[in-house]
Each structure stands twice: as C-alpha cells, then as structure tokens.
Amino acid sequence: MKNILTLIILIIIGFLIFIYSGIYNIAATEPHTKLVLWIMHTTMERSVKTHAKGINTPTLDESLVKTGFDHYSEMCEGCHGKPGLSPSEMDLGFYHEPPDLSKGFEWSPAELFWIIKNGIKMSAMPAFGPTHKDEELWSIVAFLKRLPDLTPEEYREMEKAAQGKTR
Numbered sequence: 001m002k003n004i005l006t007l008i009i010l011i012i013i014g015f016l017i018f019i020y021s022g023i024y025n026i027a028a029t030e031p032h033t034k035l036v037l038w039i040m041h042t043t044m045e046r047s048v049k050t051h052a053k054g055i056n057t058p059t060l061d062e063s064l065v066k067t068g069f070d071h072y073s074e075m076c077e078g079c080h081g082k083p084g085l086s087p088s089e090m091d092l093g094f095y096h097e098p099p100d101l102s103k104g105f106e107w108s109p110a111e112l113f114w115i116i117k118n119g120i121k122m123s124a125m126p127a128f129g130p131t132h133k134d135e136e137l138w139s140i141v142a143f144l145k146r147l148p149d150l151t152p153e154e155y156r157e158m159e160k161a162a163q164g165k166t167r
C-alpha cells in the first residue's frame with residue numbers, strides 16, 4: 001500500500017516537473033504524436049455522439065437552405081472552405097486544420113447542430129449558441145446537408161443571389 005502511494009506521488013511530481021519545465025512544445029507547427037491525436041479525436045467524436053443524443057431534428061425543408069447559406073458564407077466559409085476553393089493561408093496554419101466541409105462529413109443533423117451550437121474545446125471551432133437562435137443553427141445544418149453536393153458554379157449562383165438581396 002505504502003509503495004503504491006509513493007508511486008502515485010512520484011507520478012504527480014513527475015507531471016508537475018514536466019508542466020512547469022516548459023519542455024512541452026505548444027507550437028501549432030509541431031504535430032501531436034499518434035497517441036495524443038487518437039486520444040483527442042476519439043474523445044471529441046464520442047463526446048459529440050453522446051451529447052447529441054436526445055436532440056430532436058426538426059423538418060429541414062428547402063426554405064431553410066438559403067438562410068443557412070447566408071450564415072455559412074458569413075461565419076464558416078473562411079475556415080471550412082467552399083466547393084472548388086483550395087484551403088486559405090490561415091487554414092494551412094491551423095492545428096488541427098478545419099476540415100473542408102464541402103468534401104463531405106459523417107455527422108448526423110443532430111450532431112452537426114450540437115457542434116455548431118457548442119463549439120469544440122481546445123480547437124479553433126467556436127460556439128455559435130451564445131450568439132444565435134436554435135432556428136438559425138438548424139438552417140446552417142440544412143445548408144450543410146446540401147453543401148457536399150454543390151458544384152463551384154452552384155455555390156457561386158447562391159453567392160450572387162445573396163449579394164442581390166438586402167440582409
């Protein structure tokens with residue numbers, strides 16, 4: 001029993017020395033090890049799936065897609081891209097890089113809603129819940145479901161239509 005206690009105290013002291021020494025490289029240019037990447041990714045994925053359980057998805061009809069596009073082009077496109085556009089200089093400097101959502105994703109509508117509303121800790125993904133109503137967030141989900149099927153031309157048409165109207 002005494003030996004286990006000594007071991008635990010030594011591990012805690014080891015951790016504190018590691019943290020305070022500053023030897024850990026926090027630079028975004030220094031990739032995580034495979035183990036840390038696995039821990040972060042799996043924790044994120046499992047957390048989203050667990051927390052999104054019980055969220056009821058409303059009917060996401062076509063009329064929401066345009067509103068969702070307006071929000072996406074204003075708030076998300078800069079990080080998550082659009083059809084036919086290669087990643088921006090800022091995207092390439094992120095660690096983790098924001099995924100290009102126009103290339104598809106495997107989240108359900110409820111999971112997308114949860115991610116957009118709450119954001120993701122220890123990443124650049126902001127929470128939009130504090131500044132947006134649930135209806136607005138669902139419109140972004142409606143647009144995201146369409147996004148991977150849009151061609152660059154169709155996206156440009158939506159941009160033109162949005163520029164033509166006063167917000």
Ligand code: HEC
Pocket residue numbers: 044071072075076077078079080094096097098099105106107112115116120122123124125126128140
């Ligand atoms: C400042 C950059 C930034 C902005 C703005 C941003 N995101 Fe993100 N987003 C990220 C990053 C970085 C991740 C990756 C997080 C991770 O994997 O830990 C992410 C992850 C996501 C994911 C999960 C994707 C996946 O497959 O892992 C979704 C969905 C998402 N964002 C949607 C949105 C939407 C919708 C908006 C706009 C309302 C938005 N994001 C705005 C940076 C951003």
